[in-house]
Amino acid sequence: MNTDVLLARNEGPVLVLTINNPSTRNSIGPEFFQAASNAMRAAAEDPGVGAIVFTGAGGFFCSGGNLHQLATTRDLDTETRYARIGLLHRMILDIRACPKPVITAVEGGAAGAGLSLALAGDLLVAARNAFFSAAYIKAGLTPDGGLTALLAESVPRQALTHMCLTGARVGAERLHALGAVTSLVDAGQAEAEAIELANQLARGPERATGRILGLCRTAHTQNLEEQLDDEARSMVASMVDPEAAEGIAAVLERRDARFAALRSGPEQEFTR
Known part of the structure; x- marks a missing residue:
């Protein structure tokens, strides 16, 4: 490179x-x-x-x-x-x-x-x-x-x-x-x-991080209704993601989350 x-x-x-x-x-x-x-x-x-x-x-x-x-x-x-x-x-x-x-x-x-x-x-x-x-x-x-x-x-x-x-x-x-x-x-x-x-x-949750980046990047350009719609879609997807299962368990068990094992591999898309 x-x-x-x-x-x-x-x-x-x-x-x-x-x-x-x-x-x-x-x-x-x-x-x-x-x-x-x-x-x-x-x-x-x-x-x-x-x-x-x-x-x-x-x-x-x-x-x-x-x-x-x-x-x-x-x-x-x-x-x-x-x-x-x-x-x-x-x-x-x-x-x-x-x-x-x-x-x-x-x-x-x-x-x-x-x-x-x-x-x-x-x-x-x-x-x-x-x-x-x-x-x-x-x-x-x-x-x-x-x-x-x-x-x-x-x-x-x-x-x-x-x-x-x-x-x-x-x-x-x-x-x-x-x-x-x-x-x-x-x-x-x-x-x-x-x-x-x-x-x-x-070291954080890969897919949640990507969703948060997308929301933060549009927060200044979208109106509230549009941003609420995007937040809802992101939250609905996150709720069933294995990252959330691991993250919630880690918080309840008072330990560090093990997100590395949940990485999705090479299939990434730009958040455009």
């Missing part, structure tokens, strides 16, 4: 994906988007993977799109430009559709499309000194990669607008206070913390 732009390794049941372009602070482009989509799809079908962590090489998460590459896109026709952005958007959708928890671990900073990638995960662990920037305006560009939608899930409209219109750097502690960052750690500890959290989640 390793490519020049994306490194992959396994830490037990956790797949660690590392953005690997440190000379440009891990800028990303079409090759990375395709590699990341492929990795997400493979992880969804791999029974040995229980959670995924995204991190960046060289102490920096991701600086966004490579401006040298972006400068040449003006010479491309409209259809080709749409297709390139489509690869980025497919990657974001693949992350959000994965039936397994995705945690992003941010050191240094996340800017532009790198901010979209950081926000696309289900949980975001950041070093206290990390920054986040919707930097498009500084290059005369507009956000893509779902940045406005993903950021709007966590911050008020005014904060979203300020970040997008100014491109100003916002510290991890500020985004933690707003709710976009779920865990703050000391510098250099984001990846280790994310892997520890991912290991914890990977």
Whole structure:
């Protein structure tokens, strides 16, 4: 699964994906988007993977799109430009559709499309000194990669607008206070913390975890009636799942649940 732009390794049941372009602070482009989509799809079908962590090489998460590459896109026709952005958007959708928890671990900073990638995960662990920037305006560009939608899930409209219109750097502690960052750690500890959290989640009930991820991912976009319907379907399915039988027994018997033996194997579907 390793490519020049994306490194992959396994830490037990956790797949660690590392953005690997440190000379440009891990800028990303079409090759990375395709590699990341492929990795997400493979992880969804791999029974040995229980959670995924995204991190960046060289102490920096991701600086966004490579401006040298972006400068040449003006010479491309409209259809080709749409297709390139489509690869980025497919990657974001693949992350959000994965039936397994995705945690992003941010050191240094996340800017532009790198901010979209950081926000696309289900949980975001950041070093206290990390920054986040919707930097498009500084290059005369507009956000893509779902940045406005993903950021709007966590911050008020005014904060979203300020970040997008100014491109100003916002510290991890500020985004933690707003709710976009779920865990703050000391510098250099984001990846280790994310892997520890991912290991914890990977030991949980696989199918219940997938159902919860689906519900959490639609909670901001559906109305109450739609969400209630989805919750009912998920609960009805969970009630007869062997995971619930084991989990209820474990709670009543005051012991740790043994969910690993109940994993379903390779038949996974994206929660799209």
